[in-house]
Amino acid sequence: MTVQSQLRVYNTLTRKQESFKPIREGRVNLFVCGPTVYDVSHIGHAKTYVAYDIVARYLRWKGFSVFFVMNITDIDDKIINRAHEGSENPLRLADRYARLFYKDMKDMRVDCINLYPKASDHIPEIIGQIEGLIEKGLAYRVDSGDVYFDVTKFPGYGKLSRQRIEDLVVHRVDPNPLKRNPADFVLWKSQKQGEIAWDSPWGKGRPGWHIEDTAMTVTYFGPTYDIHGGGTDLIFPHHEAEIAQAEGLTGKEPLAKYWLHTGLLNIRGQEMHKTLKNIVPIQEAISKVGVDALRVFYASTHYRSPVDYTEEALVQASSLARRFSRAYELLVLASARPPKIREDEEVLRKDLEDTRAEFFLAMNDDFNTPGALTAYIKIVGLAEKLGENPGKVGLEVRRSLEELGSILGVLQVDAASKENSLELVNLLLELRTELRLRGEYQLSDKIRDRLSSIGIVVEDSLPQKKSIGQHQVQRKKP
Numbered sequence: 001m002t003v004q005s006q007l008r009v010y011n012t013l014t015r016k017q018e019s020f021k022p023i024r025e026g027r028v029n030l031f032v033c034g035p036t037v038y039d040v041s042h043i044g045h046a047k048t049y050v051a052y053d054i055v056a057r058y059l060r061w062k063g064f065s066v067f068f069v070m071n072i073t074d075i076d077d078k079i080i081n082r083a084h085e086g087s088e089n090p091l092r093l094a095d096r097y098a099r100l101f102y103k104d105m106k107d108m109r110v111d112c113i114n115l116y117p118k119a120s121d122h123i124p125e126i127i128g129q130i131e132g133l134i135e136k137g138l139a140y141r142v143d144s145g146d147v148y149f150d151v152t153k154f155p156g157y158g159k160l161s162r163q164r165i166e167d168l169v170v171h172r173v174d175p176n177p178l179k180r181n182p183a184d185f186v187l188w189k190s191q192k193q194g195e196i197a198w199d200s201p202w203g204k205g206r207p208g209w210h211i212e213d214t215a216m217t218v219t220y221f222g223p224t225y226d227i228h229g230g231g232t233d234l235i236f237p238h239h240e241a242e243i244a245q246a247e248g249l250t251g252k253e254p255l256a257k258y259w260l261h262t263g264l265l266n267i268r269g270q271e272m273h274k275t276l277k278n279i280v281p282i283q284e285a286i287s288k289v290g291v292d293a294l295r296v297f298y299a300s301t302h303y304r305s306p307v308d309y310t311e312e313a314l315v316q317a318s319s320l321a322r323r324f325s326r327a328y329e330l331l332v333l334a335s336a337r338p339p340k341i342r343e344d345e346e347v348l349r350k351d352l353e354d355t356r357a358e359f360f361l362a363m364n365d366d367f368n369t370p371g372a373l374t375a376y377i378k379i380v381g382l383a384e385k386l387g388e389n390p391g392k393v394g395l396e397v398r399r400s401l402e403e404l405g406s407i408l409g410v411l412q413v414d415a416a417s418k419e420n421s422l423e424l425v426n427l428l429l430e431l432r433t434e435l436r437l438r439g440e441y442q443l444s445d446k447i448r449d450r451l452s453s454i455g456i457v458v459e460d461s462l463p464q465k466k467s468i469g470q471h472q473v474q475r476k477k478p
Helices: 043-061 077-085 090-107 119-135 209-221 232-250 282-289 291-299 311-334 345-364 369-386 393-408 415-437 441-453
Strands: 008-011 016-019 027-032 065-070 139-141 147-149 185-190 205-207 225-231 256-262 265-267 456-459 472-475
Touching (some): 008 256, 027 209, 043 065, 043 225, 043 393, 065 209, 077 090, 090 282, 119 205, 185 232, 209 232, 225 232, 232 256, 282 291, 291 311, 311 369, 369 393
Parallel strands (some): 027 065, 027 225, 225 256
Antiparallel strands (some): 185 205, 456 472
């Protein structure tokens, strides 16, 4: 089977799948809208961030140099309101939750992100962009001191969400009667009593949400870059506003060549959202089922599709993750023995080659992780089929489990831990043999039973001193 070499991605801007070709050969600039840090992050957030982590992992596997930026929104009404409730400085509160978010991402193995810029660190860039938009006639100040973007002055407004200005739903979040048009969005908010604020040409105030992201992307990527990602809930108004601001200011388009959007996570028919108080915090889910299970759960659904959170789905994902680990550990243990020739080795090698091709065909099809996961499960099945005599092909299967598992992030391989585990099993088996030689069968049987409890089955042959390479050792079937 021939692997499809060209990666194709679905572009929300064009509403079709396109061949992926970055602006600069060999380099990809990727921006994903990060969290507003006023509370702990939940597994709905994790779905989006794991999806883009897999995107970045695969792009790097294909040889691209990926610069992955995820912003931190640390200036926002929600942050100010939460800080006011606890009589806490808003930036201090935001920093506290940002640190918890970094831990969430580390624990979830979302480790492809190069930079987490904060909005509060980019106030000069934000003010500079607003000044530029006013100079171009795209923005205006009202008597209250607020500054708005005039959507009627940007002909492309609505092209991402496929909406016409006259059909847009009135922005109920900001019904300021001083606005020229109901759909105009705020760039700078004048200070209200007790609120955090910065000096600006329009008086003390703070930035609007949309301009924060634009200031960061233009700062780090320039006027146009490769991929912009986020949840489908951000297409309008957030991403639409980003396009209007950046393209209106720089005169260059597109802001992002490819717009990718993830489906949302639902629970009991509703979007998981802090305002609905139906969230499952990331750390709670990790404690309950583990990281491997969560990543398998997310990979089981295409990133663009919504997913329903159920206990049953997590249990299934957890069972599958344990199966991956057992199959891999079996190959690690078997690798300590000299390989024996298998008559079916060439057939197995061909199966492995074809299944790897299926994996990459799926990933090249808009990062189709369900298809890739199906192929990965087939390779796990090959590992299980090899049993205690994997032959020479066993090493190839093991390397494939490591390589493809690292793309999906569903198999944690710690080389030091792996070798230590192997040494420990060898030591226990040698100790057990010594006990059997001395006739201490009760204690040797206890060691055998404990090994069996963790999935390592020992079948005794002649009572003589052996290493793991001489014992009949195999993993229990799941």
